[in-house]
Amino acid sequence: xxxxxxxxxxxxxxxxxxxxxxxxxxxxxxxxxxxxxxxxxxxxxxxxxxxxxxxxxxxxxxxxxxxxxxxxxxxxxxxxxxxxxxxxxxxxxxxxxxxxxxxxxxxxxxxxxxxxxxxxxxxxxxxxxxxxxxxxxxxxxxxxxxxxxxxxxxxxxxxxxxxxxxxxxxxxxxxxxxxxxxxxxxxxxxxxxxxxxxxxxxxxxxxxxxxxxxxxxxxxxxxxxxxxxxxxxxxxxxxxxxxxxxxxxxxxxxxxxxxxxxxxxxxxxxxxxxxxxxxxxxxxxxxxxxxxxxxxxxxxxxxxxxxxxxxxxxxxxxxxxxxxxxxxxxxxxxxxxxxxxxxxxxxxxxxxxxxxxxxxxxxxxxxxxxxxxxxxxxxxx
Amino acid sequence: xxxxxxxxxxxxxxxxxxxxxxxxxxxxxxxxxxxxxxxxxxxxxxxxxxxxxxxxxxxxxxxxxxxxxxxxxxxxxxxxxxxxxxxxxxxxxxxxxxxxxxxxxxxxxxxxxxxxxxxxxxxxxxxxxxxxxxxxxxxxxxxxxxxxxxxxxxxxxxxxxxxxxxxxxxxxxxxxxxxxxxxxxxxxxxxxxxxxxxxxxxxxxxxxxxxxxxxxxxxxxxxxxxxxxxxxxxxxxxxxxxxxxxxxxxxxxxxxxxxxxxxxxxxxxxxxxxxxxxxxxxxxxxxxxxxxxxxxxxxxxxxxxxxxxxxxxxxxxxxxxxxxxxxxxxxxxxxxxxxxxxxxxxxxxxxxxxxxxxxxxxxxxxxxxxxxxxxxxxxxxxxxxxxxxxxxxxxxxxxxxxxxxxxxxxxxxxxxxxxxxxxxxxxxxxxxxxxxxxxxxxxxxxxxxxxxxxxxxxxxxxxxxxxxxxxxxxxxxxxxxxxxxxxxxxxxxxxxx
Numbered sequence: 020x021x022x023x024x025x026x027x028x029x030x031x032x033x034x035x036x037x038x039x040x041x042x043x044x045x046x047x048x049x050x051x052x053x054x055x056x057x058x059x060x061x062x063x064x065x066x067x068x069x070x071x072x073x074x075x076x077x078x079x080x081x082x083x084x085x086x087x088x089x090x091x092x093x094x095x096x097x098x099x100x101x102x103x104x105x106x107x108x109x110x111x112x113x114x115x116x117x118x119x120x121x122x123x124x125x126x127x128x129x130x131x132x133x134x135x136x137x138x139x140x141x142x143x144x145x146x147x148x149x150x151x152x153x154x155x156x157x158x159x160x161x162x163x164x165x166x167x168x169x170x171x172x173x174x175x176x177x178x179x180x181x182x183x184x185x186x187x188x189x190x191x192x193x194x195x196x197x198x199x200x201x202x203x204x205x206x207x208x209x210x211x212x213x214x215x216x217x218x219x220x221x222x223x224x225x226x227x228x229x230x231x232x233x234x235x236x237x238x239x240x241x242x243x244x245x246x247x248x249x250x251x252x253x254x255x256x257x258x259x260x261x262x263x264x265x266x267x268x269x270x271x272x273x274x275x276x277x278x279x280x281x282x283x284x285x286x287x288x289x290x291x292x293x294x295x296x297x298x299x300x301x302x303x304x305x306x307x308x309x310x311x312x313x314x315x316x317x318x319x320x321x322x323x324x325x326x327x328x329x330x331x332x333x334x335x336x337x338x339x340x341x342x343x344x345x346x347x348x349x350x351x352x353x354x355x356x357x358x359x360x361x362x363x364x365x366x367x368x369x370x371x372x373x374x375x376x377x378x379x380x381x382x383x384x385x386x387x388x389x390x391x392x393x394x395x396x397x398x399x400x
Numbered sequence: 401x402x403x404x405x406x407x408x409x410x411x412x413x414x415x416x417x418x419x420x421x422x423x424x425x426x427x428x429x430x431x432x433x434x435x436x437x438x439x440x441x442x443x444x445x446x447x448x449x450x451x452x453x454x455x456x457x458x459x460x461x462x463x464x465x466x467x468x469x470x471x472x473x474x475x476x477x478x479x480x481x482x483x484x485x486x487x488x489x490x491x492x493x494x495x496x497x498x499x500x501x502x503x504x505x506x507x508x509x510x511x512x513x514x515x516x517x518x519x520x521x522x523x524x525x526x527x528x529x530x531x532x533x534x535x536x537x538x539x540x541x542x543x544x545x546x547x548x549x550x551x552x553x554x555x556x557x558x559x560x561x562x563x564x565x566x567x568x569x570x571x572x573x574x575x576x577x578x579x580x581x582x583x584x585x586x587x588x589x590x591x592x593x594x595x596x597x598x599x600x601x602x603x604x605x606x607x608x609x610x611x612x613x614x615x616x617x618x619x620x621x622x623x624x625x626x627x628x629x630x631x632x633x634x635x636x637x638x639x640x641x642x643x644x645x646x647x648x649x650x651x652x653x654x655x656x657x658x659x660x661x662x663x664x665x666x667x668x669x670x671x672x673x674x675x676x677x678x679x680x681x682x683x684x685x686x687x688x689x690x691x692x693x694x695x696x697x698x699x700x701x702x703x704x705x706x707x708x709x710x711x712x713x714x715x716x717x718x719x720x721x722x723x724x725x726x727x728x729x730x731x732x733x734x735x736x737x738x739x740x741x742x743x744x745x746x747x748x749x750x751x752x753x754x755x756x757x758x759x760x761x762x763x764x765x766x767x768x769x770x771x772x773x774x775x776x777x778x779x780x781x782x783x784x785x786x787x788x789x790x791x792x793x794x795x796x797x798x799x800x801x802x803x804x805x806x807x808x809x810x811x812x813x814x815x816x817x818x819x820x821x822x823x824x825x826x827x828x829x830x831x832x833x834x835x836x837x838x839x840x841x842x843x844x845x846x847x848x849x850x851x852x853x854x855x856x857x858x859x860x861x862x863x864x865x866x867x868x869x870x871x872x873x874x875x876x877x878x879x880x881x882x883x884x885x886x887x888x889x890x891x892x893x894x895x896x897x
Binding site: 079082084140147148164165168169171176178180181183185188189200201203220224229230231254260308309332352371382386 | 591
């Protein structure tokens with residue numbers, strides 16, 4: 020493994036990055052390493068270990084705001100919030116199980132930097148929607164901040180958006196301020212069996228266009244032996260009961276099966292972690308307009324798949340080549356990310372969907388604005 | 401007026417007729433305006449203290465025309481100021497003497513409504529309210545609802561990241577836009593985002609929303625629409641003290657309730673609004689809270705009862721829950737009329753827009769009142785209490801020498817307090833010209849340099865809306881090399897593994 024630097028202070032981080040910039044060398048940002056197996060391997064690139072930035076800076080439940088250092092374990096943050104009956108609305112998750120290992124390594128900074136959002140993202144927004152502000156060091160080794168600690172803020176460019184999901188390619192985040200939300204007091208998962216993919220997408224669209232207030236919607240083509248279209252409702256118990264009634268009427272054809280509490284939560288965890296799909300072929304994450312979800316899977320050979328986000332997210336395990344997957348995503352106006360594959364495949368195939376030519380130029384300019392020497396352009400993506 | 405705008409370039413002013421002729425080859429007929437009478441309506445926006453007619457105004461009707469105008473300006477080093485409906489409260493559309501005013505009001509069609517993907521695709525000149533009007537018969541609406549929604553355009557909403565009373569629960573514009581067609585400073589047409597929930601690559605869309613026309617011009621917007629809630633109810637809650645009202649707001653949030661809207665008015669605002677619209681507001685209260693709840697009828701009933709309990713536990717002097725939409729609209733009528741009500745109290749008023757942490761409300765309100773006394777200018781306060789967004793309305797008379805300057809100074813003092821207590825200069829109105837020179841109150845030189853580098857990445861010639869948002873940026877080359885320190889150390893002194 021390549022050399023690893025572990026700064027404990029912002030000044031040390033500035034020095035490390037400035038030295039790399041001056042020396043024309045590269046750095047790879049890493050905290051828990053839960054997503055090491057995404058992107059091309061980068062042997063020989065020194066790792067900048069961000070776990071020295073650890074701990075909660077400020078948590079004010081009444082303000083619904085949390086400020087935390089980058090390398091704080093996600094599990095620690097979630098436990099802290101759960102104690103106050105709150106949570107991160109964007110449903111972040113640890114990639115451990117998805118990548119064939121175990122949970123526990125993911126950090127709050129890592130999930131925000133990678134824009135990791137689970138099934139609730141459909142109704143509650145993504146990491147980018149909940150990152151209110153941050154402190155960071157640029158690729159030039161300069162410490163700066165952006166955003167704020169309040170939810171409603173339009174002061175200056177909204178750098179939080181482009182930083183969330185940038186996968187460590189722009190800046191080294193040191194501290195994040197996140198919006199948190201109350202944890203719903205109750206949840207229920209409702210199931211409609213037997214719908215084909217088109218009917219499932221149509222049913223999810225009807226549900227999401229209804230006042231039932233669906234929090235998450237997914238479709239599994241073969242769950243415990245038959246297709247299952249799943250809806251998650253949450254809120255006050257009285258409200259969930261009323262919403263379930265509304266949803267049943269919108270979906271039609273009789274009452275929906277219901278999974279209570281633990282069984283429902285476990286199933287959504289499995290959907291979020293994509294563990295219901297086989298491990299034997301590359302795993303792709305394809306974001307599309309929901310109306311195009313079925314066209315994407317129809318275009319792929321030897322595919323096992325499921326829909327999340329009401330059809331807006333297609334998880335596909337397929338033997339089809341990267342060109343075929345990306346062509347299917349393009350045809351649907353979407354984009355495909357290679358999430359899991361062996362190192363050889365990941366070396367040959369870029370993880371991210373290639374940008375359109377004009378957008379690529381703009382992306383390059385934006386990268387130079389944050390990282391003029393290309394310190395973080397280390398070949399991983 | 402103490403505002404300094406970028407110095408007009410005499411060489412550009414001297415080429416005015418050539419520029420007008422060139423624009424006429426791109427946008428024929430009445431789409432190019434050069435006569436002073438025709439330019440008059442464009443000389444200011446919602447921040448009327450500042451006025452400057454543009455050199456010429458151009459009103460294209462297609463994306464191709466927008467792109468051609470921008471490309472011509474790029475090739476000829478001519479500055480551009482974009483404009484939607486001109487409702488900006490921060491001077492975001494204030495023209496430049498040597499600039500082309502690029503009005504997008506003729507791009508005013510809704511292009512597509514899709515209920516499977518739950519999106520509306522609209523041109524930038526479509527009004528905010530028109531989007532909801534286009535889908536409400538089918539049970540949908542567009543959530544962000546700035547108070548100018550009858551007039552303001554979706555393109556302007558994107559530029560300013562517009563908010564509204566419901567963003568506590570449903571987010572700002574940035575949380576509701578999925579994609580844009582975007583013309584760069586050089587006139588290239590790009591697509592950022594699409595109809596999916598996440599854009600590919602870097603989230604440039606997220607940067608463009610709220611960029612105040614400094615990064616490019618949006619020519620098409622795809623927004624997410626939401627199903628209309630089954631029922632909506634509101635409570636009108638009076639308090640004998642601002643502290644009680646503040647505690648009630650915190651207690652509602654602490655109970656796990658995120659209301660669709662939560663608005664507060666102080667005593668002078670309540671008195672002014674009641675005298676104007678007769679909404680039935682209690683006049684013996686120091687603070688009045690409107691809490692709106694939406695969802696299934698069962699949920700609304702449950703939450704209305706919960707909020708009423710919480711209000712009484714926090715010393716509410718009076719509580720009324722709406723029992724009909726008519727009554728709920730009456731509760732809102734006073735709040736929505738706060739601005740015109742201020743207009744009845746005073747010849748002029750100046751609306752501020754800072755955000756603070758919710759818990760600082762009583763303290764900040766006290767300091768605003770103290771400033772009001774020391775400046776000798778009245779102030780009425782309305783807040784989006786749920787998200788801590790303050791709208792103090794400073795009352796003044798522009799015909800009294802020095803009062804405008806006093807009002808501006810008072811406003812700046814309020815914004816400095818907002819930053820001091822952990823808040824921000826602007827919650828939803830934008831920086832524009834109004835708060836540009838206050839940016840260093842909130843940001844260090846390094847913070848601002850990073851913002852400037854981003855501006856230069858999109859617009860290296862600084863032709864798009866210069867003089868707005870960013871203080872003191874004359875040329876991108878001035879930014880120079882990023883400050884690199886410690887380069888005498890081949891390897892820094894770090895723990896190694």
